[in-house]
Amino acid sequence: MESSLNFFTGFKVLDLLFLGEAAARTLLISGISIASGTVLGVLFGWLLYEGRIFGSLTLAPVLDVFRSVPLIIQLVLFYNFAPIIGLSLDPFACGAAVLTIYTAALVANVARGGIEAVAMPLRRASRSLGMTYWQDMMYVVAPIGMRTVFPAWVGVALGVMKDSALVSVLGYIELLKASQILITRTQEPFLILAVAGAFYFALSFPVARFADRLEQRWSQ
Amino acid sequence: MIEVSELHKRFKDLHVLKGINLVVEKGVVLSIVGASGSGKSTLLYCINALEAIDSGTITVDGEDVHAKGTDINRLRRKLGMVFQQWNSFPHLTALENVALSPRIVRKLSRAESRDIAAKQLEHVGLGDKLNSYPSALSGGQQQRLAIARALAMEPSYMLFDEATSALDPELVGEVLDTMRLLAEEGMTMICVTHEMGFARDVSDRVAYVHDGTIEEIGPPEQIFGDPQSDNTRRFLAKVR
């Protein structure tokens, strides 16, 4: 009894609140990045698909760079170079910008895969019905392609949520940074990391479950 | 009326159509037969501009299909097309499959589109499958769904590209019956087919395509009973 009481003394209820607030910031920065990165990524994916030569010569290598350079390096580089080109960005804006581009680079390939998944004969059929290019895209290619690559997109989104922890290196107080602060103060790394892990789980689990539900509904 | 004159089509070095001349009057059922690779599908694709052409002209009711100023999406409404592979939209029910283009292309209201769709599905014998997804339909049913979907645009012409050749033998009959029904109702049809029985019994004219040209065209009695060209005779001997 004595020892377990002792074990908890460093960690107060208020600290839980502090972590909760940080979790909300993780949710905010990843939500914004995933949403805008997805919009941008779909646009890039379409460009990769349509502009075969232009896309593979210019856009594809750029996206490859963003996909392959470790996120932490991108963050630090961007944070330090932004002021040089006259951008004064706080850690949040900087982190959101880098995460958005990173998400877009990942989503671009997913989106292109989705368009490619809709076979040419099917698209000919919709054009033969008098649909325009964009009607075919909106009513046929998008819904079918989306169902095909949705699991891959969920993977990207959950990955970005976890990777948003790296924004802590810029000093943005999201979940991981908050945990580090608490660990320094309380010297209770296991407990605090466990609580932080539980928060990450609580953020991703509903998304994953919701995705499962959607997939089940589509696969009838 | 559909008029094709001096149509040439190449895929890179491959000269597929070498001067096709063809007139299809309103109300006529034309069957096109010929060996695999002779260019039958390509000819149909050129007629509704799913493929570009190299030279020649194609007109539908006097309108040049491949002219620069032509609104091809509007023109395609006149030309229903059914493909070898049935191509149902997998994410939509049978009713939604058929109702989609009336709604977004013809800009009809949701209710009107659904009424038309239900009517056309009834027409092809799928009145009890309105809410089924394509995955729950047989190949023959999906092909009839494709026919209903094309008919819902109220086309003046129907183009069939081997509508039955991807089907299991026992399902061919139901699709041919639907096509026969359309012919009896007076639909103008161009049917690329390997079904010689259908070509003989249903069509008004039969064209034999050989190596990118129309080798012989005439009423079925002539083509099947008294073919004029050796190539036609040889082909018919093989498929019979």
Ligand SMILES: Nc1ncnc2c1ncn2[C@@H]1O[C@H](COP(=O)(O)OP(=O)(O)OP(=O)(O)O)[C@@H](O)[C@H]1O
């Ligand atoms: N998109 C394409 N690119 C290159 N070649 C093509 C293309 N489409 C068709 N071809 C070629 O053109 C020729 C005619 O093809 P087409 O599909 O019109 O023949 P078909 O008479 O319909 O044959 P089948 O009875 O097998 O359907 C074939 O040699 C084919 O390989």
Ligand SMILES: [Mg+2]
């Ligand atoms: Mg063919």
